[in-house]
Amino acid sequence: MNNTWLLYIAFAAVLVFVGLYCLLSMRNLIKLFIGIEVISKGISLAFVATGFAKKNILVAQALAVTFIVIEVSVVATALAIIINTYRHTRSLDIRKLAKLKG
Amino acid sequence: MVFLFIALPLVVAGILPLVGKISKKVLPDLLVNSVFVILLALVFFEGRGLVAQDAAIKQLFWFGEPLNIRLMLDGFSLFMLFAVSLVGFAISLFSIDYMDHYGSKANFYALFLVMIAGMNGLLLVTDLFQIYIFLEVAAVASYALVAFGLGQDELEASFKYLMLSAVASAFLLAGIVIIFGVTGGLDFETVSQGLRALDARYLVGLCAAFFILGFGLKAALVPFHAWLPDAHPSAPAPISAALSGLLIKVSGVYALTRVFLNVFGLTPALSTVLMYLGVISMVVAALLALGQTDIKRMLAYSSISQVGYIVLGIGLGTPLGILGGLFHLFNHALAKSLLFLNSGSIQMSTGTRNLDEMGGLGKRMPVTAGTTLIGSLAIAGVPPLNGFWSKLIIIVALVQAKQWAFALIAVLVSVLTLWYYLVIQRKAFFGQLNERWSAVREAPFWMTVSTVLLALLCIATGIFFAGTVNSWIRPAADALVKGVQTTLGSLGF
Amino acid sequence: MIVEIALLCGLVLFSVAAIIFRDLLKAAICLAVASLLLGIIFFRMKAPYIGAFEISVVAGLITVLFITTIALTKTGGDVRESKAASWIFPLVFVVFLVLDFFVMRGLIGKIPALEATPEQGTFGEVLWKIRTFDLVGQIGVIFAGVLAVLALFRKRDKDE
Structure with a gap:
């Protein structure tokens, strides 16, 4: 594999790390979800970069399109859950939720 | 025809919301149950013939043109399809009465069918990325189903489940990207040939770690189990049954087994890791189950513990171990769905899930009490019920492989399992009838039909266990053992 | 190459900003900008379709969804994040960057790979x-x- 691939993978790893840190430390439900979004940016960067490095860019694009479609579905579901939670508790604070830890 | 396993539930799910506008209850009930009957018929008449001819990979045609949809149907996937259709059928029967008071039944059924379509898809794919896609189809539907009651607990549990699931998917994709980068393909065959051709020990180790993390989260093995004891009890009872009985096995255990046994090849190091994960899940979850007072929470912990048995058997990697693991998977799917459905009956009749508040319900709900007893004994492994045989096979396999310590732990955990199931029996059904429940009645007709069906299946599988093993589980185990033998030793890390 | 690296650094910067900002609206907009940069990176990798898709769907649609949610949940939006989290972050981040850099440099030329089938x-x-x-x-x-x-x-x- 060539070195450009490693460069992109290094940046993708940074993005995934930032997202995971957000998931572990933040308390706002929407903020947690922004963390998930950052992780998925890292993943789609890694996919397209892999295709680029392997000269397989068309397949990589097809995969990334599917990935983004899935991401949209997950985002819509998650935001619907967040809005419903807010209707119950009037708050977005994770500490106000009885069971939720982590 | 095999494609119908995915297409039929999806199409019906698509038209269900429209049907729901016309008829609120009867038509959706009928439609969903007939879908499962058709799926079962397909498994019996179409699938078994195909597997017998050894037509493992099917290419689809569209008006004579070859389409690039390749489906793999071997013994293992057929066996899992059978389990999914059977338990799915019982669950849809149960939902006829149970889901009445939740409202918008058509929507519920549609989501349930999408989940089934996702699971069936996952069982038939031949490509790593498609594993992820169908995993996600089933998962997105299950988030909504967990939160279906729209109460605060449900929403919280669903959110937590979604978060951890998203992390699991991210790790899976990281592993898939690395494999794509290294081998240049995603097909199971291309990948496994590519990995054998390359000497990429550390990279394969890294990918294996990512996959274990991802599938471990999906299967709720113990260090990664935090979401399950919240998500499974919060869902409506039929969905708890589907999640515990099917989803964690399909998206966790099946995918893990498929990837590690047929693609990566089970190396000794991997085998050890899987066995330790299995044993830790077994022990820790059984101990945690003892302290629960919520019946559904206790059942959820028990699921984690039993998945530990399955992973232990499959991780052992000997033909007998794999056989036992798969047989236990089937038995646990039957018995745990039965128990979760019964917990739903109890909750519907009494309005509580707290074991301390129950008592003496056996006199009021004899069918529920009887079927719960059968399910409990089946999971705990009391002869001649089905769980006994599968646990016996796993323990014999462990002894044969000279894993004495693991065998001993498996026996002890089995005793522990029996203990906490007896606690359920004693607290819920035996003893003095609590005054509050003097007006409690037996569950409605379709709910009892479904639970009695599952209980009879538990007994039948136990008594005719040789027949079940030979006709369903042996082909499945063979398909996996073939994978172990071709890949074992060629790639070590 | 320098343009690529600058774009990637910008992507990481905006993602970090999306996480650090207390104000959710600002965070969502930072996330959208990060998506935009990612889209441009994709264009430069000769992947125009996914670039356009990323910009229109992720930077567009998902941002709209986020902002709608933020607007609907406005009154409860002030959640006090723990002080420790923002304190520790720069430290952990730098440690990870250094680690990432050395691991990737160590891997240069060491990853075996098969040729993909040309498409x-x-x-x-x-x-x-x-x-x-x-x-x-x-x-x-x-x-x-x-x-x-x-x-x-x-x-x-x-x-x-």
Whole structure:
């Protein structure tokens, strides 16, 4: 594999790390979800970069399109859950939720 | 025809919301149950013939043109399809009465069918990325189903489940990207040939770690189990049954087994890791189950513990171990769905899930009490019920492989399992009838039909266990053992 | 190459900003800008379709969804994040950067790889003819998402 691939993978790893840190430390439900979004940016960067490095860019694009479609579905579901939670508790604070830890 | 396993539930799910506008209850009930009957018929008449001819990979045609949809149907996937259709059928029967008071039944059924379509898809794919896609189809539907009651607990549990699931998917994709980068393909065959051709020990180790993390989260093995004891009890009872009985096995255990046994090849190091994960899940979850007072929470912990048995058997990697693991998977799917459905009956009749508040319900709900007893004994492994045989096979396999310590732990955990199931029996059904429940009645007709069906299946599988093993589980185990033998030793890390 | 690295650094910077900002609206906009940069990176990798898709769907649609949610949940929006989290972050981040840098530098030239099969045709052909099954999965996911939103926002008509 060539070195450009490693460069992109290094940046993708940074993005995934930032997202995971957000998931572990933040308390706002929407903020947690922004963390998930950052992780998925890292993943789609890694996919397209892999295709680029392997000269397989068309397949990589097809995969990334599917990935983004899935991401949209997950985002819509998650935001619907967040809005419903807010209707119950009037708050977005994770500490106000009885069971939720982590 | 095999494609119908995915297409039929999806199409019906698509038209269900429209049907729901016309008829609120009867038509959706009928439609969903007939879908499962058709799926079962397909498994019996179409699938078994195909597997017998050894037509493992099917290419689809569209008006004579070859389409690039390749489906793999071997013994293992057929066996899992059978389990999914059977338990799915019982669950849809149960939902006829149970889901009445939740409202918008058509929507519920549609989501349930999408989940089934996702699971069936996952069982038939031949490509790593498609594993992820169908995993996600089933998962997105299950988030909504967990939160279906729209109460605060449900929403919280669903959110937590979604978060951890998203992390699991991210790790899976990281592993898939690395494999794509290294081998240049995603097909199971291309990948496994590519990995054998390359000497990429550390990279394969890294990918294996990512996959274990991802599938471990999906299967709720113990260090990664935090979401399950919240998500499974919060869902409506039929969905708890589907999640515990099917989803964690399909998206966790099946995918893990498929990837590690047929693609990566089970190396000794991997085998050890899987066995330790299995044993830790077994022990820790059984101990945690003892302290629960919520019946559904206790059942959820028990699921984690039993998945530990399955992973232990499959991780052992000997033909007998794999056989036992798969047989236990089937038995646990039957018995745990039965128990979760019964917990739903109890909750519907009494309005509580707290074991301390129950008592003496056996006199009021004899069918529920009887079927719960059968399910409990089946999971705990009391002869001649089905769980006994599968646990016996796993323990014999462990002894044969000279894993004495693991065998001993498996026996002890089995005793522990029996203990906490007896606690359920004693607290819920035996003893003095609590005054509050003097007006409690037996569950409605379709709910009892479904639970009695599952209980009879538990007994039948136990008594005719040789027949079940030979006709369903042996082909499945063979398909996996073939994978172990071709890949074992060629790639070590 | 320098342009690429600058774009990637910008992407990381905006992602970090999206996480650090207390104000959710600012965070969502930072996330959108990060998506925009990612889209441009994709264009430069000669992947125009996914670049356009990233910009229109992720930077557009998902940002709209986020902002709608933020607007709907406005009054409870002030959540006090723990002080320690923002304190520790720069430290952990730098440690990870250094680690990442050295690991990746150590890996240069050491990763064995097979040649991929060369591909022909256009993006549409690849998507429709090679990854056909993915499209079935996409349909499933879209169904799941739509039905999930319908179920979660249904009127609670308890038909007794």
